[in-house]
Structure formats: C-alpha cells, structure tokens
Amino acid sequence: MLSIPKKVEIIEVGPRDGLQNEPRPIPTGQKKELISGLAKAGFSRLEATAFVHPKWVPQMSDAEEIAAYCNQLGIPYIALTPNLKSLERAIAANVKQIAVFVGASTAFNMKNINKTTKQSLDECEIIFEKAKDRNMFIRAYVSTAFSCPYQGDVSFDELNEVCKRFVRLGADEIDLGDTNGFANPQIVYDRFSRLKELYPDAVFVGHFHDTKKMALANVLAALLAGIDKFDSSIGGLGGCPFSPGAKGNAATEELIWMFNEMGVETGIAYERLEGVSAFAKSLSTRLANY
Amino acid sequence: MLSIPKKVEIIEVGPRDGLQNEPRPIPTGQKKELISGLAKAGFSRLEATAFVHPKWVPQMSDAEEIAAYCNQLGIPYIALTPNLKSLERAIAANVKQIAVFVGASTAFNMKNINKTTKQSLDECEIIFEKAKDRNMFIRAYVSTAFSCPYQGDVSFDELNEVCKRFVRLGADEIDLGDTNGFANPQIVYDRFSRLKELYPDAVFVGHFHDTKKMALANVLAALLAGIDKFDSSIGGLGGCPFSPGAKGNAATEELIWMFNEMGVETGIAYERLEGVSAFAKSLSTRLANY
Incomplete structure (x- = not known):
C-alpha cells in the first residue's frame, strides 16, 4: 500500500481563482447559485471572492455582496486580500479567513504587482498584524512555487525564503501554487518533503493546475509527502479563458474521484458534484461548449 | 526524492490499439506515414498492427502490408495475434514480436471472444508453443487487470490466475491493461508490487487509459512499484471514437513530458513528437477537430 494520508480536505477555489479571469462578466446571482451548489455538495471551505480593485479585476467587483451571501449561508470561506485596502x-x-500571495520568483512579483519578493513580504507583515488582531485565519499563497512563466526555474531557496517568512509571521496555512502547471511529481514530492522537515508544525496546501495533464500525478506526489489539503476548481474552471481545450486548475471532480477510488476520505460524494460541475462549466467561456 | 527507475521504455501502441476502433477506414499509406514518423522520433518499439479477421476488424485488414513496411524500415514492432490463424x-x-491477450475477468472474455478465461489461456498455450519454436518474442496482455466494464471489480486472484499461467508459459513481458481506465494509483501500486514479489524474474508493463484523467498518476504509481515499461498512444489515440472530448489511451507526449521533467530517461525528445502527434490526431474522428 502507498503510504498516504487517510483523509484530506479539498478547498474549492472555483468561485475565485476559477472565475477571476473569465472575460464575460458573470452576474452575481449566478455566482451565488454556484456557491450554494458547492455548499450543498459538502465542502468544508470555499475560496469565494477577492477584494481587489474593480478597475483591475472587474469580475470580482461584487466581493462585498458575495461575502454577505456566504455569511448568510454559513459556509466557511476565504477571500483574497492582496493589500491593506x-x-x-x-x-x-x-x-473570517483571508488569503495573501507572494511569488517565490521576483520576476513574477514584478510583473504582477510591480514589487520585489522582499517588498511583497514586507507588505504582508502589516496585513498579518492587522488580521491577527482580529483573529482572522490567514492563508498564505506562494505563487510560482515550482516554476515561473517569466523566469523559468525557481530554486528551492527562493521558495524557502518566502515560506520561512510566512512561518515566522504565523500563517495558518501555506499554499504552494503551481501557477503555470509545469510542476512534476518529483519536484512536488521533494519540495513538500523538505518544507515539512524544516517546518514540522506548519500546515501546507497543494494547489495544482492541469496545463501538462500532471495535476493528479502531482496531487499523488504531494500525498506521498504527507500533504492532506488540496485546492481544486469545480469543472476545472480557471486557466486561460481564450484557449479552448486548454487546462485550468485541477478539477475538483477529478480529485474527488481519485481520492474516493483510493479510499482516501474527502467527505464529499462524487454524485453530488455532477450538477454543480455542469453549471460551473456553463459559466466559462472556455468550457461552456466543451 | 521519489524512489523510481532512472530509465524507462515507452512502447508506442497508437498504430494498433489507437487506430483499431476508428470508424473511418484509414488508408494504408497514412498508417505508414504515422509509423515512419514514430520511427524517426526514436521509439525502440511500436505495436504496429493486428492479424485479426478483416470481417471483425476491417481497420486492420492491411496487417501484412504494415508488417512488410515495418520490416523494411527495420523498426522492432509487435503484432497482435489473438489466435492460431x-x-x-x-x-x-x-x-518477430507477437502479442496475445486474456482478460482477468471472465465476463470480459465471454463478451469479447466468447471463451472463459481458462479456455483463452489454453488457446494461448498452443500459440506460445508455436511462437517459441520460432524464437518469437511474446507480449502477454492481461486485459481488465484492475477493473472490468462488465463485472466491475476484478480481484487480485483473478489477475494472478492469468499472470501465473503467463509466467509459466514463458511470456517475455506481461502487460497489465487498465482496459476501461478506472484503475487508481493505490490499486496500481498494490498489484504491480505484489506481482513483482511473486514473480521477481518476470517483466511487467503498464498500459493505462485516461478515462478518469488518472493515466499519469497511475504511471507514477507503477513507477513507484518499480515498473519501467509503459505503453502509450501518440496524440492519445484510442478510446471510444464516438465520444468527442472523451479520453483514450495515455498520450505518449504527456508521458514523455512528465518523464523528461522528472529526469527519467526515455530516449525520446519531446520536440520530435509534436509533428507526429498532430498527424496522429488528424487521423482520428474523435481528435481531428479537438
């Protein structure tokens, strides 16, 4: 038997990471319908929205309304809060739960938020302090944790630099993102194993994209390193919306099918996902007719 | 580091397993072009054709011409020979290299060739004797090695019953087929590990389909069990031709990408596959416009 965790938590990120890049504005009512379907399917947590400037990400301009809806439903959810505002x-x-992100690669940070990795981490420190004052749960994303679309390889030291700081700041979970989907099982296993050895009390999460069809193999590699929290996106929402047939985030239903078949407990019944997965796909330019 | 083989053999099965179910007759010239492209890409072996009754599998009615072409090219190849004729x-x-197949599930054998597993194995015995007399290399497929589209679960004992006989008959390699693509990494790891323990001198091959997107995760699980030979099909040819977007065999280029990224030697350069993969897809009703 493969030595892997018996139970995992799947955090559904479709409503935020999945829909964020959709070119068509998605009506708030349809987002609520998606969130309600996901809540009914039994997820313990969702990443629901992002508090970002509506000029930069118009798709998330209804963050307040989505947060209010989740509060009303009573489902635990994360909202992305990349800066103090x-x-x-x-x-x-x-x-109650926020997420920040810093790229392990400086090239990525410069391109995305025009800051170096160190500048981003310094800003996080202030966000962490304020959030901790209010007992908020903090998810800390490390983007480009395995490789970077701009600089290519990302060294373990670059990754560790960010993780070390997040651990010191007291992140409740550290989420390693395979931003471009180029990670392979060997690097995934190595990096998670080394980080768990360095920070035995930290909680790590795996966030994979399916660009090269390796999402499930990478999930397996992370499981072998003892990781038991995974992000995924219903219907495989996410990724580049203008590339039909291209792959987005690891698809929730595919992860859950695999876990169920392997006897790893997820708390989510596959059958209950089918309707919500079909609905999620109908919202996506890339997946609607696919 | 994950403990896996440093080097693997990829056996390309597209020209046979991939094209066999194509509804449109594929001109022999196009098959030759595909085989020639694959030979140039550096494969050590192909599964090129099947000597089956043209009434049942008209797509393979040019087996003699394809075999002659491969002999002329000088590329080692396997031909499926399911019976004495x-x-x-x-x-x-x-x-020089033949393949036979027997399902681990009797339900599958009855449905496919109207024989019980035992009757199939008895027929194999006669084929093996004749082939061994001529020093032919014998690949022995075990279909439905993990689960069966007709009976569902397939027990390890059912699988082992077939493997034991193939080992005793002196198969040069035993190829476990995930016929319906429902295997998961746990069962793949378990079964290969147990078989390698039972038959340390036997050579095993993994043959996965991507129905549930687990092909690469299953390849990884087999690697972890020490398997170093894998079948795959260029462009992902194979599977049900009438189901657009459905998945066929594990796609050769996806396997090779993953192995290359993991530092596992395949002897095949990814870049050399792209042209032949595009050509392969153009031959397929399911993949042509996908």
Missing part, C-alpha cells in the same frame, strides 16, 4: 474591505464585510 | 499469418509475414 483589501483587508479593510474584508474586515468591513465580516470576512 | 493470426499467428500463422504473422509467421508468414515475418513478424
């Missing part, structure tokens, strides 16, 4: 909005919206 | 045709065509 976001955090203030999230606090006002009564959000 | 097939074997005689293969011998006449100067084939």
Whole structure:
C-alpha cells in the first residue's frame, strides 16, 4: 500500500481563482447559485471572492455582496486580500479567513504587482498584524512555487525564503501554487518533503493546475509527502479563458474521484458534484461548449 | 526524492490499439506515414498492427502490408495475434514480436471472444508453443487487470490466475491493461508490487487509459512499484471514437513530458513528437477537430 494520508480536505477555489479571469462578466446571482451548489455538495471551505480593485479585476467587483451571501449561508470561506485596502474591505464585510500571495520568483512579483519578493513580504507583515488582531485565519499563497512563466526555474531557496517568512509571521496555512502547471511529481514530492522537515508544525496546501495533464500525478506526489489539503476548481474552471481545450486548475471532480477510488476520505460524494460541475462549466467561456 | 527507475521504455501502441476502433477506414499509406514518423522520433518499439479477421476488424485488414513496411524500415514492432490463424499469418509475414491477450475477468472474455478465461489461456498455450519454436518474442496482455466494464471489480486472484499461467508459459513481458481506465494509483501500486514479489524474474508493463484523467498518476504509481515499461498512444489515440472530448489511451507526449521533467530517461525528445502527434490526431474522428 502507498503510504498516504487517510483523509484530506479539498478547498474549492472555483468561485475565485476559477472565475477571476473569465472575460464575460458573470452576474452575481449566478455566482451565488454556484456557491450554494458547492455548499450543498459538502465542502468544508470555499475560496469565494477577492477584494481587489474593480478597475483591475472587474469580475470580482461584487466581493462585498458575495461575502454577505456566504455569511448568510454559513459556509466557511476565504477571500483574497492582496493589500491593506483589501483587508479593510474584508474586515468591513465580516470576512473570517483571508488569503495573501507572494511569488517565490521576483520576476513574477514584478510583473504582477510591480514589487520585489522582499517588498511583497514586507507588505504582508502589516496585513498579518492587522488580521491577527482580529483573529482572522490567514492563508498564505506562494505563487510560482515550482516554476515561473517569466523566469523559468525557481530554486528551492527562493521558495524557502518566502515560506520561512510566512512561518515566522504565523500563517495558518501555506499554499504552494503551481501557477503555470509545469510542476512534476518529483519536484512536488521533494519540495513538500523538505518544507515539512524544516517546518514540522506548519500546515501546507497543494494547489495544482492541469496545463501538462500532471495535476493528479502531482496531487499523488504531494500525498506521498504527507500533504492532506488540496485546492481544486469545480469543472476545472480557471486557466486561460481564450484557449479552448486548454487546462485550468485541477478539477475538483477529478480529485474527488481519485481520492474516493483510493479510499482516501474527502467527505464529499462524487454524485453530488455532477450538477454543480455542469453549471460551473456553463459559466466559462472556455468550457461552456466543451 | 521519489524512489523510481532512472530509465524507462515507452512502447508506442497508437498504430494498433489507437487506430483499431476508428470508424473511418484509414488508408494504408497514412498508417505508414504515422509509423515512419514514430520511427524517426526514436521509439525502440511500436505495436504496429493486428492479424485479426478483416470481417471483425476491417481497420486492420492491411496487417501484412504494415508488417512488410515495418520490416523494411527495420523498426522492432509487435503484432497482435489473438489466435492460431493470426499467428500463422504473422509467421508468414515475418513478424518477430507477437502479442496475445486474456482478460482477468471472465465476463470480459465471454463478451469479447466468447471463451472463459481458462479456455483463452489454453488457446494461448498452443500459440506460445508455436511462437517459441520460432524464437518469437511474446507480449502477454492481461486485459481488465484492475477493473472490468462488465463485472466491475476484478480481484487480485483473478489477475494472478492469468499472470501465473503467463509466467509459466514463458511470456517475455506481461502487460497489465487498465482496459476501461478506472484503475487508481493505490490499486496500481498494490498489484504491480505484489506481482513483482511473486514473480521477481518476470517483466511487467503498464498500459493505462485516461478515462478518469488518472493515466499519469497511475504511471507514477507503477513507477513507484518499480515498473519501467509503459505503453502509450501518440496524440492519445484510442478510446471510444464516438465520444468527442472523451479520453483514450495515455498520450505518449504527456508521458514523455512528465518523464523528461522528472529526469527519467526515455530516449525520446519531446520536440520530435509534436509533428507526429498532430498527424496522429488528424487521423482520428474523435481528435481531428479537438
């Protein structure tokens, strides 16, 4: 028998990471319908929205309304708050779990937020302090944890630099993102194993994309390293919306099928996902007719 | 580091397993072009054709011409010879490597060839004797090695019953087929590990389909069990031709990408596959416009 965890938590990120890049504005009502379907399917947590400037990400301009809806449903959810202004909005919206992100590669940080990795981490420190004052749960994403679309290889030291700081700041979970989907099972196993050895009390999460069809193989590799929390996106939402047939985030239903077949407990029945997966795909330009 | 083989053999099965179910007759010239492209890409072996009754599998009615073409190219190849009549045709065509198959599930054998597993194995015994007399290399497929589209679960004992006989008959390699693509990494690891323990001198091959997107995860699980030979099909040819978007065999280029990234030697350069993969897809009703 493969030595892997008996039970995992799947955190559904479709409503945020999945829909964020959709070119067509998705009506708030349809997002609520998606979230309600996911809540009914039995997820313990969702990543529901992002408090970002509506000029940069118009798709997330209804963050307050989505947060209010989740509060009303009573489902635990995460909201992305990349800066102090976001955090203030999230606090006002009564959000309990926030997420920040820093790329392990400086090239990625410069391209995305025009800051070096160190500048991003310094800003996180202030966000962490404020959030901790309010007992918020903090998810810390490390983007480009395995490789970077701009600089190519990302060294373990670059990754560790960010993880070390997040551990010191007291992140409740550290989420390693395979941003471009180029990670392979060997690097995934190595990096998670080394980080768990360095920070035995930290909680790590695996976040994979399916660009090269390796999402499930990478999940397996992370499981072998003892990881028991995984992000995924219903219907495989996410990825580049203009590339039909291209792959987005690891698809929730595919992860759950695999876990169920392997006897790894997820708490989610596959059959209950089918309707919500079909609905999720119908919202996506890339997946609607696919 | 994951403990896996440093080097693997990829056996390309597209020209036979991939094209066999194509509804449109594929001109022999196009098959030759595919085989020639694969030979140039550096494969050590192909499964090129099947000597089966043209009434049942019209797509393979040019087996003699394909065998002659491979002999002329000088690329090692396997031809499927499911019965004595097939074997005689293969011998006449100067084939050096043959393949037979028996399902681990009796339900599958009855449905496919109207024989019980035992009857199939008895027929194999006669084929093996004749083939061994001529020093042919014998690949022995175990279909439905993990689960069966007709009976569901297949027990390890059912699988072992067939493997034991193939070992005793002196098969040069035993190829476990995930016929319906429902295997999961746990069962793959378990079964290969147990078989290798029972038959340390036997050579095993993994043959996966991507129905549930687990092909690469299953390849990884087999690697972890020490398996170093894998079948795959260029472009993902194979599977049900009438189901657009459905998945066929594990796609050669996806396997090779993953192995290359993991530092596992395949002897095949990814870049050299792209042209032949595009050509392979153009031959397929399911993949042509996909």
